Amino acid sequence: MDVAIVGSGPTGAAYARVLSELRPDLELVSFEAGPLLADPPGLHVKNIADAEERAAAQRRSEGLVASDSEDRRLRRAGTHLLPDGFQQPGEDGIPSLAMSSNVGGMGAHWTAACPRPGDSEVIGFIDNLDELLDEAERLLGVSTHAFDGAPFADEVRARLGRAFDDSRPTGRKVQPMPLAVQTRDDGRVTWSGSDVVYGDATRSNPRHSLFPEAQVRVLRLEDGCVSGVVVRDLQDGTEHYVAAGQVVVAADAVRTPQLLWASGIRPRALGRYLNDQSQVIFAARLRDVVAADAAEGKASGKPRIARQSGVSWVPFTDAEPFHGQVMQLDASPVPLAPDDVVEPGSIVGLGWFCAKDLQETDRLEFDDEQTDAYGMPAIRVHYTLTDRDLAALEQARQTVRKAAEALGEPLDADPITLPPGASLHYQGTARMGATDDGTSVCDPLSRVWGVDGLRVAGNGLIPTSTACNPTLTSVALAVAGARDIASTYPKQEGTLP
Template sequence: ITYFDQTAPPRGLPGASVSAAVGGQGVLWTNNCPRPTPAERGELLSDDEWEHYLGAAERYLGVTDDTFSGSVRQQRILERLGPVLAAAGRDLRGQPMAGRLVAPDTVHYVATDDILAGVGVRIETADVRHVLFHRGRASGVRLADGPTVPASAVVVAAGAFDTPILLHRSGIRHPALGCRLTYHPVLYSQLVLDPDVCGGAGDVPPRLWIPPAPGAPWNTMLLRDTNPVPPSAPDVDLPAHRLLEIQTFCPVDIHPDNTMTIADDGAVAFDVPLREADRARMAAVLADQHELAGALGRFRAGLEPQWMELGFAHVMGTCRMGAADDGTCVTDEFGRVWGTENLYLATVGVIPDPLAVNPTLTAAALAIRSVDRLLSGA
């Protein structure tokens, strides 16, 4: 993993990084795949299109929301928190995820091999440096060691950062490239559950989801996940079945001055200041985690609520899609780059509206729609 600038101030997104590992940023993915709420879907797709393509993405990724339904902790958390949240107009349900239990404490996470199994797709490993063009058409790509690969169409699926970097390096300098981006400040904490909420030592871990709601427009997960922060005394050694993480994604409003600037030498700089509405939302998220913790147990020492480095999670909108080439978007509503006939983008970077939920399923749905458009020849 390579960070752009870990010494940057908060508005410079010190947590922003790229990965060159096999699987890309997928190596950091815990396979949570909720649908965007209706309020997050924008107007580029009709309701029927959203339903069709989100369903297709769920089938490709093997998404289910009952993987952890056998968890005693999950059932007891639902019983304790569900009515409280419902009274506030909020929901609590199983977290949709791409994976399945293969043992009580082991999840098989769906990944590339599962998706491509049996389809005969040939995967080549190469470092693509430029997209090549001829008379407004993408004609292929140039690799780092010199050769070119011809193509009848090119789809760039290099993530929210490397996609605009490759476009910039290839001579595409659209004014919307890197502008109006958004991301998720992530508030993380770990709880010590009350004894009567816990199951036994062999209990299946819980994975629950509190979707965004009008009065609480953020995405919250209650689960067992990776723990990036060491605990403190007296809570250093605790049984795993007593523990629960709370992770909340807090959306940042889109603004024309939220920028990812790419220099001719490839250097990248971010400028995404938190504005008054963003800070108010983050304060509400912090208060919400305290309320949730109080209903279930207490915070583990050393793992009280803390914000991950800004830019760590889910940067979106770096190469937005839109209905018109008006300077606010890089592609049309099907992901085709303006001014080209056959260059398409498939990345969370094309998502044009702020999302509170994990963006994976939304990006996959839009990518499937883009491929349908490309293959139709329209």
């Protein structure tokens, strides 16, 4: 095997796609510990029309151990929580640290938001980052026009713009959220999952194979070079060794460092600089919009978007170190009067994500004696919020209230601060660096320092303190790594050009 890819989320799929396009001569294999949910592989569960089938797919993504509903931690459908070790005495911990185990990974369940990083979020040592982000948008199918016909969307952005734009530079003003979503002529929407990233190039590639319920247990090394992977078939319990010239570990920000640790690959930064974006939510009801929107919709002739409507974006800036995701809804998240009629799109949910004050001590610790349900080293989380983090959270609460009041009537007394882990945007645990100075796990081409033939992928690579959704950036980094394999991996005689 030329390239073995561990994980089938958006970044693992990006490696398979780019290599299928640029090097169709290579033998590729992808391993996924979780089950296949739907056809095509990696389909976003929101695209499953039948509600019972969709719920069943979500349940199948929730790991090997049934969730304990008694501990009252925040749970999201399609994910499973770290069962224990999520909080140490005297620390904040990450109680809602969650993963998804299925073909497509978290990409089968995500909100599909793909904002670009700005200001200090940007990884400064990658010179061609903008071009890589362009390519990531192509692979994910990103659009800023998915909800052009959403009721009140223009008015939402106009009101937010009046409240925020004067102090913001060009490019960081209020705007439509870039989304990995496509809207059909009849108003139905299709959400991108790993199926979109794989694309026809991967699905039609006879040299690529995808194996679900195949857990990579350890990476094998010979003389400082990766030689292959040991895979457990979770259906029958058998183990198999698969030799590979290159291995890409794209498991997620928790299980990628866990697998490296289990394989004896333990650079100092592995699991450290853990970044979870603290999240504040609020809701508002638009005022004085029904008549105006009806006239606008009739004049434009645009189809009205059903269910979740417009999504707007208040970008991160260094002066306001958080990122706002503003989603219009057809139903109120809090009870209204029984006879109150909710106009579609007039209820607005606001989510503010805060950038973390990065610390080496915020980390995942792996146990060489105790194991988890998959037989891998058990994880303990060390994580604290600093004074800067608490100040940013307070600023976010004030700013999200300002946004709600600019839109109309807040629907609750105060914004809600969600428990740590609710963002699902964990980063930093396999972080990228410009030099091998002990503060990073891999180089700018995702190559693990000191181990030839091994690369890592996923949100864990992002080394900066970000507030924006990380998937677009992670896929961009995967593109760079896949291109490097394509350009440097030797061609064999008698293979395709």
